[in-house]
Amino acid sequence: MRHASSFLRSEKARMLSAPILPRALNEECGVFGIIGHDGPAAPIVALGLHALQHRGQEAAGITTYHDGQFHSDKQLGLVADHFNAEEVLAKLHGTSGIGHTRYSTTGESSLRNVQPLYADLDRGGIAIAHNGNLTNARNLRQELISKGSIFHTTSDSELFVQLTALSRGLTMSDKVIDAARAVEGAFALTVLTRDALIGVRDPVGIRPLVLGKLGDAHVLASESCAFDLIGAEFIRDVEPGEVIVCGRDGSLVSRRISAEAKNPRPCIFELIYFARPNSFVDGESVYDIRKRLGRTLAEESPVEADIISPIPDSGVPSAIGFAQASNVDYEMALIRSHYSGRTFIQPDQKVREMGVARKHSANAGVVRGKRVVLVDDSLVRGTTSRKIIKMIRDAGAKEVHLRVACPPITHPDFYGIDTPSKDELLASNNTVEEMRQQIGADSLAFLSLDGLYKALGKGPRDGDAPAFTDHCFTGDYPTSLIDQDKTESRIEQLSFLREAR
Amino acid sequence: MRHASSFLRSEKARMLSAPILPRALNEECGVFGIIGHDGPAAPIVALGLHALQHRGQEAAGITTYHDGQFHSDKQLGLVADHFNAEEVLAKLHGTSGIGHTRYSTTGESSLRNVQPLYADLDRGGIAIAHNGNLTNARNLRQELISKGSIFHTTSDSELFVQLTALSRGLTMSDKVIDAARAVEGAFALTVLTRDALIGVRDPVGIRPLVLGKLGDAHVLASESCAFDLIGAEFIRDVEPGEVIVCGRDGSLVSRRISAEAKNPRPCIFELIYFARPNSFVDGESVYDIRKRLGRTLAEESPVEADIISPIPDSGVPSAIGFAQASNVDYEMALIRSHYSGRTFIQPDQKVREMGVARKHSANAGVVRGKRVVLVDDSLVRGTTSRKIIKMIRDAGAKEVHLRVACPPITHPDFYGIDTPSKDELLASNNTVEEMRQQIGADSLAFLSLDGLYKALGKGPRDGDAPAFTDHCFTGDYPTSLIDQDKTESRIEQLSFLREAR
Amino acid sequence: MRHASSFLRSEKARMLSAPILPRALNEECGVFGIIGHDGPAAPIVALGLHALQHRGQEAAGITTYHDGQFHSDKQLGLVADHFNAEEVLAKLHGTSGIGHTRYSTTGESSLRNVQPLYADLDRGGIAIAHNGNLTNARNLRQELISKGSIFHTTSDSELFVQLTALSRGLTMSDKVIDAARAVEGAFALTVLTRDALIGVRDPVGIRPLVLGKLGDAHVLASESCAFDLIGAEFIRDVEPGEVIVCGRDGSLVSRRISAEAKNPRPCIFELIYFARPNSFVDGESVYDIRKRLGRTLAEESPVEADIISPIPDSGVPSAIGFAQASNVDYEMALIRSHYSGRTFIQPDQKVREMGVARKHSANAGVVRGKRVVLVDDSLVRGTTSRKIIKMIRDAGAKEVHLRVACPPITHPDFYGIDTPSKDELLASNNTVEEMRQQIGADSLAFLSLDGLYKALGKGPRDGDAPAFTDHCFTGDYPTSLIDQDKTESRIEQLSFLREAR
């Protein structure tokens, strides 16, 4: 029986129309912001988002502020597909602005959900861009609806807007802090008001947020690689639980979401998979970190072989580390096509399957008659690995070994990474030997959990106060999962909105 | 000085981008609704909207309900441009639905403002289509924003949605009545909930709304001509101040917005200009009414001539009436192109000017050497008339006389008709003789106010309790004009939203 | 068995995809041209084509010449949909240009076939716009292909281009005359070269072409109504068999396709149906001609009635004539929607059927209890008439009589009018009484053939040398029908091309 009264607007043919699943709200995104620039903010925001494109390819949006007015443009597609046009950027007036690049699963791919979100409040407009996922979103949403609030998106991020509107805080940053206190889960926000650019990071610090300077302007971004592209200087990470208010006048005020301190646990997957190799996290080069993962892996699970090859491109740094530690030739056993997207980040299972065949080609000249070690950054469903191993074998390899530069992924994420359900996670239901058989490798080994912590300079893992959010490997979630716990009872009362475009 | 913090999203190239003017909220629209149909509602709603297309050509939308879910599709453009496609209609499931066809001035031509509007309320979804214009919209909007409501359109119609969401009424019709009580101005609504189709007409009855039956289904429409096209039977007008609740089970309950009765004054311009000639209003054929206007005009202001010609198409019935009363040959002095839109209803001045030249051609074969009487339904700016008279004269007419089948328009409308400002209304600043000179006619005459009431069977006009809303001729507005009175002080506090598309 | 090797490119979804039928090459179009204008030619050509829009609504194209280069733009859709944009016209440089507006049946609705057609010849470029249909096109096409010519359209008009390219004539007008001599059938051409605008009319003069002057510029158009819209002066008809060369310098040279004179027989259907009422043909107003058809019809087949009504809009002039001759009130029994296309001219049967219901509404206020005479310009399939008569009767008419202002149409056209096949022509297979029963009228009468000639001032018809091309009523075709005669044997060898868009 369905009680829900959902509003399903028919979407344009090119919009995907899969059913709305509970996990549809999980998303990985990138955020950016600038204030006090000595020129138009929009081209800087566009470049910043382009540098963060790997964090979400589905849609992008920019909101700027100039002289009493907010200007915004949001589009499905890549940043460079739309925000490289002069006439587009010219309409986004002002020297301050925020941006968002977004990934979500199919059902939610509507323009309505694209951020930044905006609202006219009593004291002026506010625009918000959110990376992360809330774990009490449904619960709060129902409460607000019962009090007369009207939601206009299906995004959990809209709660920030609605809560800010309802807050009795005197200043905009008071209101934003009120909202941040009410929610649970992962959030890194850039917020634009008439007077300030506000950065917010959740108390656990799950999603990253960094502060920088471009001339006199302050900039915020999900990753430091965005600063490189625009030529900005990295200052520091925004702290877990910190609210940083960058004034239009260059001032910088640091506030806290709450007085009580939590144990910070940044998401370990940023280091392993999401962040760009040239980003720095906590002062360390991500490329170096991944080479260390490869080195440690080679030490833990060596293999006699003729060549070491990455599964490109994400496996490259760990493969180089592995090869250097093994003293075996590094070669490209796989040639990657530049005309296909990244496998893991494509929303649809069918596309993903086809994507593999088209994305990598075996390099027969290199693998023929050789014992090949393939190094990858992670193993999720195993589908891609199975195909690649078969392809290498068909191209004449004598042996094919797979080494994975992180531990087995056994638990789904609820903080902004679109992981498959537990059933689809290969490591959730199989031993390493079963996995090896399924993917058809001659041998298979994962980096150990302690090896991972060690390679990251924090090992071995402290079970009572782990340094990272690592539930994907351990099941140890850093916050309560309110919506998950009540899924069955709540889903019937919840109404989703889908946008015409 | 501007204090307003407006949110201006850049619009697609094909969207017009004129500044948002106060009068931009004035609009003329058509609404439709059906419940209890024994087949899909959407194709019926589409045909009904097509029959009401003359009431608004800018955009159209349909919302249906089926089995716990609302389905909606809204598009810029004509009904037939989008809602004739089988695949479009097939997605709008359900046997009940409402629709809206919309006209507004340029600045507001965004998809975001297209109706029906929708909200998920605590007790289920609600969709609303509104014809008319509210006169206390800004005032109310500011009040609600200060209490934490977030508006998502710039349309005054959204107030119905927001007020309904905030109402503590127990039933949906209670909530709708709460909302209807809070607003001032003109409104004819069709409202769709899970259980009912609700029709609402403002206490003065400014905008029309009629009730009909199609088999067992109840239907609501702005005009009876929509019933003809779908083969429905006309039952009666929805009364001014009435809330009619058509249940999914075929039930019909009539409620009142308030206990106190107002003097009903339907808008006289529906009879003179807006309604289709084949519609019936209060049991009278609109075509017959207009012929009577022409006859009365011929009696009041006869002219010795060789031929009587309408300015097609809206002047046809009154010209036929004028010709029959004058016993002079009815001819077509102007040939209308079928590849241009209706002059009066095009939003932009520049388009309007060009439109004239392309829309009518002088029929030289008929006017050469003749004394020509042109009959038109109304005279607004005079621009079109001047050009047409010149064209007829250039084609060889000996004399050109203009007869206008209504009184001089001296005051703007605030109830849903997009009239020009007082400055642009020709009759507001000129005597009849001055107007004659400006348009270049040999003679010019208007139907008198009493002649108008007489031709409508209500004459002469009762100044204390006029039978019609007729402020365009008299300045006698039927409701208070709260927003207008405070325009200067309020405009600065008000924020408008404009949609990306 | 199919031997043909056809090249079918897949078309965009919005392109119609009916099979290519033999009659698919029949088409009705409008042509226009100007040379020597003292400003840009393109806006004038666009307005001229807009005035000729009734001759073809499927596509339009303009080609201009400036300083050694030809510029062209061709689009599916109405003239006003594309050629009203300043940026579009600005790219069509030059003070001379030609244009074409096109109608064809579905299978041929591709951009590839849209005219003007262009070719680079040895002596410079040539652009051609053609109204009419050739009757030896397939024959010639096969011959040229066997000699190495490559055709790029499926349009018979391309023969003019190919033949011109192959001609050994010394001048462009020599080449064009060579081409005109080789073809058989109906053709009115406007041709643009570096030095001249050339007008060509086939020896029988089937399709019309008129010459005019706009300041110092010479203009050519299918109908004089195009001159009215641009403010040009009508000079004279281009003669049947005449080739008129308008030089860039203002010169005007008249040449002949061949020495031998043929009996000119302009197409009678231009007068009855196609031409705009405000056009003049042979010095006579088309509106007047049609009123005379109505008058003669009233004299031949009077009927006792309460009101006379046209089937709008094409029946208006003959209904006015009929009403004046009958001394019965002229009324509008049908109200036409401005949001639907012209019934007869829509390509697809299904669209045509739906179109009727949506295009006309019965005006119950006028017909209730009355004896109604409907006057129409022609009767083709009878489908529309049957529906309209039923609609009027359902609206309460006591009697419904149909009067048709031309004789029964019994034979298809092969000269540029898209008539249905003989089987679909109602009059081809039925007596008048059978037709009356099928359409459900109380009485039915057609204008007689001699009445038609008489009303046109040429009557009665001279069977040996009829003044008009009138085979639709008589089966007396003015030229040989080479392709038709050999249809069966040739169709297998013929290859059609369809364009991607």
Add this chain to the structure above:
Amino acid sequence: MRHASSFLRSEKARMLSAPILPRALNEECGVFGIIGHDGPAAPIVALGLHALQHRGQEAAGITTYHDGQFHSDKQLGLVADHFNAEEVLAKLHGTSGIGHTRYSTTGESSLRNVQPLYADLDRGGIAIAHNGNLTNARNLRQELISKGSIFHTTSDSELFVQLTALSRGLTMSDKVIDAARAVEGAFALTVLTRDALIGVRDPVGIRPLVLGKLGDAHVLASESCAFDLIGAEFIRDVEPGEVIVCGRDGSLVSRRISAEAKNPRPCIFELIYFARPNSFVDGESVYDIRKRLGRTLAEESPVEADIISPIPDSGVPSAIGFAQASNVDYEMALIRSHYSGRTFIQPDQKVREMGVARKHSANAGVVRGKRVVLVDDSLVRGTTSRKIIKMIRDAGAKEVHLRVACPPITHPDFYGIDTPSKDELLASNNTVEEMRQQIGADSLAFLSLDGLYKALGKGPRDGDAPAFTDHCFTGDYPTSLIDQDKTESRIEQLSFLREAR
């Protein structure tokens, strides 16, 4: 003074509109063909073209044959943008087909020029896809125009179609051989007729073409990597001067363009730059070849350094070879974004400049304080290198050395590679030392010409009969350059056509 009468159709806004330059006809493309497949050909052709996407990203087209009809679809954009849709492929019926993927400079980016080209000949249809560039195209074109041929594209490839149509050869392969004899320059063709798939390679063998088998079907492709993706087996290279006729029945007939043998000289740039690393050319792995270039380069021009890094992705194999020969760590000094295109292959200078900044990021974690050797496959304008070297230095490198795995490029190409003019080629006007200064490297070295030949196993170069087409390094063009020699005198007589879309 311009005498040319060019036909410039206005293009859609998104089409680039640069002037047509002489070098605009130069292009690099990929071709594919299959016949006798036991299922639909189109999906195989689409995958084959996708594998050849690196040879041209501007447009793609597929033509198939089924039961007397050819079906075709051509689109601007990537293969995967259009030809992955089921509904698109479903319309391309038949078990045989050819395809083309295309690159050209801006002015020619019109749909009209997209291949395969098609013509209906006397004996049936023929479709042609061409990789390469003709050197007597203008000359021949003028001759054919003067004899009455009408050209419909600006592509030199249309000459094959026109010449085939004019040939008196009895069979299709006779006609194709006639055409191939008449032209001069580089051509690898796939040709589809009713009965056969024909592969043609020019007598010098400049552009590659390989023959393979997929089950019983014969396949042709520009490179063997296309066979890998579809799972086809490589048979052999089509020989220079060979015409291979693959019958629908599985037959295979080898013919020759002419009796006299030429010295085959395949284009050396295919090995150095164009071919995919996983392709095999003459039995050798391209990846291996490039590694050898890197090794030889390391031997010729060693440098004391801390790390060796490719300029990704095209420099990867030679950098790996260089690193292995130098025994220095291979690292990624540059991180490549997956959201930008390949620099060299983008048509416009401005896009190219911006592209650099957005495409590579310096990997500061790796280069800081290090002596870095960058290895690239070639050096054309030097713009990219200069920026990259600066970026690496700004990221903290102590020294930056550039090693280029081919000799200096001093001469433009006229056989299908879009090289800049001599003026823009950095090596054409500068010594190595001057180049080093301009790009800002600490040292710069190129692979020597003899080193190149040696690494390819053919060295040293035989000046009388060089084994490769290598004019880019030597100025030794393998054929006459008829059009080039007469550029000045001919350009005025030549007319170009540009397509509306």
